[in-house]
Amino acid sequence: MGESAQRPLRADAERSVHAILEAAERVLGEDPAAPMERVAEVAGVARATVHRRFTSRQALVEALADNAVRRLSQAIDDGRPDTAPPLVALHGITANVLRVKTTWSFALDRSTAEGSGTARAQEEIALRCLSLFTRARDAGILDTAADLEWVRRVYYALIGESLRGPDSDTDPDILAERIVRTLLHGFGPRPRASAP
Amino acid sequence: MGESAQRPLRADAERSVHAILEAAERVLGEDPAAPMERVAEVAGVARATVHRRFTSRQALVEALADNAVRRLSQAIDDGRPDTAPPLVALHGITANVLRVKTTWSFALDRSTAEGSGTARAQEEIALRCLSLFTRARDAGILDTAADLEWVRRVYYALIGESLRGPDSDTDPDILAERIVRTLLHGFGPRPRASAP
DNA sequence: TTTAGTTGCGTCTTGGCTGTTGCAATTACT
DNA sequence: AGTAATTGCAACAGCCAAGACGCAACTAAA
Structure with missing residues (x-):
């Protein structure tokens, strides 16, 4: 996390930068205009x-947005979107994404702003998401x-909604399960169990 | 729209107030900290x-939030949530709500803030929404x-998402149709047409 | 241990924004 | 037509936040 990428920061400076980023997420997430x-x-x-x-x-x-998008991208990699079975990948990635978004929600919102340096990265993430959905459709x-x-x-809206409200500190795996179920099935009446 | 409810404003003052509210929605919707x-x-x-x-x-x-919530409430009334058939009401109300939210999106976001004077009204709107869903479930x-x-x-998240992105100027009835379909059916594979 | 990097502190400057006010001109209502 | 309400203008005061700077103390790296 070298700020200028020219010379690594000393350890204390690195710690300061990280503390600032975390504080910024917290403070600016509550009030983007906070001093x-x-x-x-x-x-x-x-x-x-x-x-x-x-x-x-x-x-x-x-810097906050950059940091957050990097983490998000890593969380998606960790779910193996191109190799794991589509439904497995979808569940895993959703839970991973929830974990990142829980911590870096403000930063990620800012990372999608037009003109931001991270908008390109977010577009690439969207393409990978679409790619996974294509695999899921083909399967x-x-x-x-x-x-x-x-x-x-x-899908994005369901993730966003899952991070709001009184249940946002529920286990990410459980939230992911609900997101995927909602995405696939909606809320209409369940078909009666029919002979397989 | 008497500001102090004590004496009606003259017509020019009313026009000014309305122009200010519209401008505020536009300007503050783009940058809440705009001067x-x-x-x-x-x-x-x-x-x-x-x-x-x-x-x-x-x-x-x-004032903006108050004005917007009043409009939202009226839009819901117009959809007859307690008397129209549940699915008819759901479609109609959704389209009505989309029309209001298209214009007063920022204000409505602010109307849900904790501690705001309109939070109570929004809670009541949520209860009416739940009541309609209860009717829909019973039906x-x-x-x-x-x-x-x-x-x-x-449902709220789907409405919010429908107001973002490149298709947000699509006919509200078409958007409402998509919202309700997504809500009820999700995106899983369609069951094969079976004999009724 | 020495050296270099990092930090907190205190102070100052600047700019932007908000809120207020009095008055002449304009507009609306009766 | 007369009266009252509303407005734009210009100016001012106050506040807040951001940015900058020098220096002694502290911390980390070699």
């Missing part, structure tokens, strides 16, 4: 240090007529 | 007029085992 002084407080550093490490509020938010898990772009958007 | 000067510009009034009509930014946002449209609170949250 940098508040970010510094929560990070346990001086405001001058925040300014030394991030030249502006925007620079801080961009008979999704309806052949489904509009995969709308599926993806609904 | 009041900018709201005034877009409204075509002086900043002093904005301040005369709304004592603070917060007062403006509260066999929703699965008897469905968790209606999660259904409601997914």
